[in-house]
Amino acid sequence: MTFPYSYEVNASATESGYTVKSHYRSMPNEESSIKGGSIVRLFHRELESYLVAEGSFANEKDKVVIEEVHLRKRKSEHGKLKASSTSAITYWQIEKDKEPLSGQVVSWGERCRIKHLPTRLYLAIVKEKNGYTVTLKRRELGKTDLDTVFRLFPVIEEDTGIQFDSYARINHPHTKTWLVARKGERYTRQAFDPDAPGLASLQWDSAELLQIGVQNQMSYDDAFATEQVDDNLIQKFTYIAGVVPVFQAYIKEKSSQNDKIGVKKSSAMRKALGELADFMQYAHPRMKDHQKLLRNLMIIELIVQILEGYDPKASDARNHQSVCQACYRVIEVYLLGQSRKNENYLARFISFFEQQIGMGLNAEQMLTELVRDNSLIVSKFDEKEVDAIIKKLIDSKDHRFFDYLGVLCVCNDRPIPENQDMIIKKLVLHYGEELFYLTEVRDVQGRLYGAEPKREIQYYPPKSQRWYSLVEIAAKDKPTHTPEYQFLVAQLDLFGKLCKGNNTEAVRIIDESKLTDVCLSHVLCCS
Template identity: 25%
Template sequence: MDKEQESVVLSIGDCITLSVEAGLFGILGTHGQIETELNVVTSASNDPSSICKLRDCRFMVLPMCRYTAAVTYRKSRKKVVESMFDTVYLAKLQKAAEYERQLNALENVKAVGLTVHYGSIIQLLHVKSNRIVTFKKQRPACLERSAVQVLLDECGTDGSWMCVQPCYKHRQMGDPVVIGDHVLLTSVRTGHVLNVTNLPNLLGTDPQCEVNGLQDSLTSWRLSLYLHHKDNVEHVLKGGDVIRLFHTESERFLTCDEYNGHQVFLRTTYRAAATTATSSKALWEVEVIHRDPTRTEAARWNSLYRLRHLATGLYLSVEPNLGESSATTSSMDNRDKLISPLFLTMATKPTIDTVFELESTTAASNANGLVPDRSFVRLRHVNSATWVQSTSVAIDITVDRPIMHKLGCVPLKADKETFSIVPVSATVVRELDFANDAIKQLVSLACAFEENTITDKMVRMLACLLVELVWFLVDGSKLDRGNLFHLLDDVVASRERQKLLREQNIIEQIFRLLRSPVISSLEPCERRPMAANWRTHTESDPFPNNDLTTDASSSPNRSGSTLVSTRSRLDQVRYIGALCYRVLNMAQKGYRKNQEYIAQQLSLMQSHIGLGILASDTIAALLHNNRMLLEKHVTTREVETFIKLLRANYDGRFLKYLADLCISNDRAVAVTQELICHSLLREENEDLLIKTISEDEQVFLLWTKPEVLTDSSQNNTVVEINRHMKISLVELCQAARHHSTNELFHPTHVLDYYQKQIHLFAQMCRERQYIAINYLTSKLPISLLLKCIDNEQVPEELRALHCKLLLHLHLDRAPQDIIQPIQYVRIWRNISLEYQFDSYESSDVQTLEMTHNRDQFTPVIEFVNRYFNSGDLCTAHASLTLEVVSLARCLVYFGFYQLSSLLSLGQRLLFIVDQWACRGQPRIVPDNSSGSNQRTGKSQDYVEPTLKILEIVKFIMDVRLDHAIHCVVAFYQKKIECFSSDSCLEKLSQNEECSLINECIEFALQMKPDTTDCPYFTESDKKSFKPVSDGKSSSSPRLELLDIDGQKGRLMTTVMARLFLSPHKNLVTESLELLFRQHGQYEEFSIAMRQAR
């Protein structure tokens, strides 16, 4: 068989199109990547060349593949795993399915080029969506009830096997299938024939058409070749490939975007690496022009090309720029003024002006040679015989830093005007296809929402589309598609897909839906006072039983002419709104550019708070730890909205939202703190806050409960009154613990509200925000907060919040300031003559204000010491322990501990860390048992308090070093005083001066610990501590000034060694630093003495 005959025979690996003449000419395809149903794409002109090149209509011929393991695995995944055997069995099935998939891929490669005969079993792969045409024998078709559905399946089943049968008698079974033949495609498993059902519409509109599988159908499909398998060569440019064109000299991508119409330009980027500035608007589909308008081929250097913009479908073209403005002309440099008035533009139809040639930058290239997919080329416009050249003519001249620059065409070729062909993976192309199909559907559905003409079918289509958008963002193909609202906190969104949603205006269309009158028609949440504060559904799953996203194809076809009933419509619209905000939530997650884009609509989202569509959750996620957005977009209007919702619902979650606005990355945001203080702490809002008072050594809570009464004496007039409530904090906690109910209030909700209020107060006072501090100081004194903290009948979380409030309200404020632990510069007259341990403590002179504060915080210090001496530091008190440790750290930093108390605190803290390390040390075992996971989880709770304790220990070691410097300097000063005047000092001889220095050295070396009972020291070590009288001794005595752990350093070494084995790198770093300091004290002291002045 010669080459010409081989070219017309259908082979495995060929890319084909299937056309049918069912009343009107059409080609098998889809109406987008979102839908899985097959359709017949028609053309009004019956011109096959106009639709054969659509990417929706291309199919690749594959051999029969095996699906036994894959089908078994998919069925087993749907079952509930009840035992370890099920888990192991499921893992084996997954491994078998993966191995089967690899075998299928290998067999597909081997089968490429094999001739397809009549009677052969093949599969059809939809190239655009990478899905396989599959007969669904258990799903009846919609228009033809005796037929079965034919869908595009992602994985394929035995329903994907189709037998090629001849349509006419001049073809027999066993003959090769020739391109252009009419064939019947019959399912091997079910015996159904690929059929087209075409029903006329009585209303005069387009007829309804459906592709299905029907027994004994005579529908024939004409095979047309689009790309031969021999042209489908790897690493070679060919028709249908999607590429980027990167201008190598200016380092900019060829891009098409909307700016006063569609413009083509070189986009400037300010990134360090220009090649990383990829955009979906810079993707171009290559069309290699073939003599048959329905075909394409591999690219050659002498081929003709068209470049089709993938996102818009427009063609790259050239036209004269006759309307160039004077402003633009004046901005052109001398080189740009010399070019001909031809610029690149976009065209809607493939005319002669859209034809280009590619020239290789290598002179030795064969004219008939194949074009590599990664090559450097120059673009030549065929019709005008000009070469594409970059210019400095800006399109966006109104902005400060233009990024869009035109491209012109010149008769002369320039060597530097070279483009690099950058191939694009099929995954990126399919992502853009999905976004393009989604935006088309969203635009039409948004119009219906704005006009308030939605139908039941439209609502279902929109719900399915929004769900697919969420799964698209989180790459749902790699996840088990469970409950959408429970999944979002555990997954990471794809950054490139987030960017795609913004660039293709999908986010803008979602805001268009949210601005529609249909969403505005939703009623706000009804007022729920504190006595009846409950929600009918959780925020994480607002509609757990909603069936909007069920497969519409499994139900009978609906005409969609009837509007949805009022009751069900409101519920479904609320579900649509919740899905819109879920998409926005995932679109902004971890992506700054989208966060700034979405934050521009913050006022719109604020207006939806309280409608039950998750607007508040999206705002909280958007502003969480985002300082720039908090300072830029949160104004008094946003804060007042939260306060209004708080008054309408008396729900503690709004207090939590306000608290989140105060903090970003564990740092206070002063701007939002002030806004909240000025808005919430006004006199008219005092009824929103629960007051805390102390009476008879007990803590009581006071609040105002609004009630609505009907006055029968005044014609049943509705009257709103405020009832004043009072209850002991201990009684409230006990009632909430036992879940008891009260006819006036719900204890659990009141306690939750009060807990979030205390948390808000603590965040408002962070980093010395004196507006809140001055307001709350008299209302919540230290004694009152200590009663709440020290009461074991109060829940641990509430005790921790009171402790946190005590820290930020009373301790971390003026006149407290962090002291400098090591004083390298000392004033001679202020140095004490005594150098004993007690004299160092008394030398810390405090001002009257500092002395008053020390006395004021004496109960706080006693509580901290009592807490650390108790045995309640277990896992159940992790949050309280963290806050108490934070409180102790600030007390240490502010100088509230004398040296003796500081050493005692350090010994106790080291003992606590030693207990945690012994209890939480993970065991190195090969399996991940539940016990080991539980132990690791418990140890994780104590990482942060352990780090804070290590900071305290580091501070104590600095104070110990300062004490050593003080003792040596005091001893030196006392020896100097034996001389009567400064004149005597000047008359000191060199021997007397050396003798004085040696005495100071001997004194410093005598400040060593008692090593009689220390097993770490040998006799030779103890002898090395003897005083040195001259500089000839080679021994390096070890200096250990004060016992920091009460065990001669043994506990310190043990604790640091255990923390060094921790899996947390911060603990390892800090423990190593302290361990080196512990065993290098002499060198540290020597360095400090050199710096002392």
């Protein structure tokens, strides 16, 4: 059993009977009415804010609710409100108290429950020592849970049934209180520590958040618009939510000591990940809505859990490796479109992704694109994290670390002197000839007797016994993607970025390290 009150449906040779009940009977005059099961946004018109909570039913590893119920300010442009939010954290499902599956019209003043879709928990008002708290709560089936029962009352007298886009005040009959905004009180994120070191302190969301509370008296200002969520948005949400149990089942099987991932299981998982990547990628120009759902339902966290299970020494490493490669493709598609919010949300996992560089999982390109031209992420890299990257470069001699260090030196075509100085001293000054290829324009004697010497660019690998011609690794009849060629090109590109903006200290250190002619020429061209 994966979820509480959810059970498997299995096949059997014995016939089994099902009772099919009508959800509701469509009536021409009820198309705009809220029915049991309708999904709405609750928009506080006075404060231009949505009632939201953050978390996901997918987050079994930790807690389901990451951020408690609060109000999220919707920014306006030139005095006009933006279009309705497409974020799933604003989705609430209205259920009738006695017949939640009936699909009948919900009437004003009727007892109902308000379910938060991403967490699958119910809006509740709970009595505590210091008063009442607005929170999310799991409903215990078969028991009368009055904490989760509400009633909606109209601001202006309307028809008996509640209509979409009407204004409602929300009453909690058990405590005889009303849901209100605590004007002027900011909501502080619980899952964010601004004083944490490095990337852990990066704030991915800058929206203004406000406190929600209750009071005994009904307030005229605290009315919520019942905005209808479009069917196509509901279908997108349902698709992504359907991915969750597939991922969870795979994670559970992988973590089991007695169950190894075979070809069949890995193939099925790769297919699911491929379909998810295609679902996002081919949604242009509304790709952003799909990418946002990976945050709202914490699919990114599930993907990281899958990646955490990779052990190159395990007996099923080859099968699981292909799944991890598919995971990185999903992340690459998630980053398409240059959404700073998507990038900053993913940045908290950078330290983990760095551990998987060089394992054949395709983490390198994703990391470089994640950091490239994102000044907020680059500014959060501290000396300890740069040291870790350099250590991996020294241990692996993987040229892709040069690309990674390069994006820390130049952001949006502007040099970052602090990072340039730190990397040039820690890498070039400290390791020098131990790591880098020396390059030089040298005189080479012609093959024919009496021929004049010609000038040729040559390189000298670390611990080598002689100089080699650059022509040898870049010849037309040889592939230019040889390891030596890639290493040298990435090295020269990094030197250019270290010296960009006429960084005289970097030029001096490279020159004194005898990484000479070609390097300096490359520097002058790029600076």
